[in-house]
Amino acid sequence: MPISQKEMDAFFHDIHHKHQSSPHWYQCHDSLSAKNRAEFESSSQDPSIILDLHGKSSDEAYRSCIDIIAFAQNHEHRIIKIIHGIGTQTLKKELQQHIRLSKSMLLITNKHHNKISRSCFWIWLKKSFDF
Secondary structure: OOOOHHHHHHHHHHHHHHHOOOOOOEEEOOOOOHHHHHHHHHOOOOOOEEEEOOOOOHHHHHHHHHHHHHHHHHOOOOEEEEEOOOOOOHHHHHHHHHHOOOOOEEEEEOEEOOEEOOOEEEEEEOOHHHO
16 A cells, blocks of 8 residues: 555654754745744645656756746746655755745745655745736
8 A cells, every 4th residue: 555645754754853853944035034934834725736756857857846836837826845755865955956046936845734844845936926
């Protein structure tokens, strides 16, 4: 029986907390206040788009992220969940570097609904009238 993403996140969350005290990370636009960031990270609002990058090369993953962000902007989606897997964390770091440069990005974080994930992150995009 396949394991759900939620079960996988909980498993790795427990393991990670036994070995490291602060796995939480985020990058946000200068205009986002700490209060608003904390509100998003504790929000239970589901992402409207989920992109699973398992099995993709770095180039394919990057292109998929760029395409999905453009799609989200054009269709007024605000929250995207990117599943990158655990691995060596290289893909996650590369994607963070590229995505944080996006003018449409408000917040990238590995914390949502007060839970920290090592296998995915969330992107919160600016509202369309902010572009």
